[in-house]
Amino acid sequence: MSPPPNPELRSARSHQAILDATFDLAVRKGYGKLTIEAIAAAAGVGKQTIYRWWPSKGAIALEAINHQIGSATDFPDTGDIAADLKTQVTGLCRMFAGDVGCVYRGVIAEAQHDPQLMAMVRDTFVEPRATAGMRRLEIAIAAGQIRGDLTPLVMTNMLYGPIYVRFLLGLGDLDDAPEMVEPILDGLRPRPGA
Known part of the structure; x- marks a missing residue:
């Protein structure tokens, strides 16, 4: 038996x-x-x-x-903030452009009418990734690669806000989003004499 x-x-x-x-x-x-x-x-x-x-x-x-994403949106740390952000943004945009993005759009739409689900989106999807991104930006600030007069939260919003506008509203192509990293970083780099 x-x-x-x-x-x-x-x-x-x-x-x-x-x-x-x-x-x-x-x-x-x-x-x-x-x-x-x-x-x-x-x-x-x-x-x-x-x-x-x-x-x-x-x-x-x-x-x-x-569960599907796993480590696909993790932040690398090669010591080069521009390369690391391009890698991470490219992975995120590929994910958003695929099956995960289709399902995530539906969850976000439902979350607009379900406060509990909205909190879950923030707590399990957005915040952990934003925190990892801010930690990576803090390392870049300490290394002098980007300026320190803006908070990592402001920088994160500057970097990822345009991606979410493209993803959720279709205002631009997600494939082009990694090309936005360099111009945004130009504004975040230390200014001579500052």
Whole structure:
């Protein structure tokens, strides 16, 4: 007689199946058509299992996005802030231009009417990446590569605001976004005699 299945292992498999089903359905059918019922059916779990772990389809989709991204948007530190930002911005824009971007747009749209989901977007997606970016900018400030009279938060907004405008509003091509890094850095570099 075989031992009974480990409940933790079963839970981990169900959790992953739900994330995979959510991402797959959102990409194939569109985020707007995504339902808890469809996710449960595709993952082979009951709706009550989903609601035990997540408050909404947006929360599941957000976790699925973060799982898909992994380290793709991490900040390198080669010692060259321009090269590092171009690498990071290129990875971010590729992600936004692909399946992750399609699902993320839907989550952001839903978050406009769901304060809990908006907080989750900030806490699990935006803030960790913004904090990593600000840490990298602080290193560049300390190395004298960029000026220190602006806060890293202001610099982060200057660098990533245009990307989000392109991503969310379609005002410009995401493929061109890495080319904005150098002109923005020109304004952030120390001024002679300052």
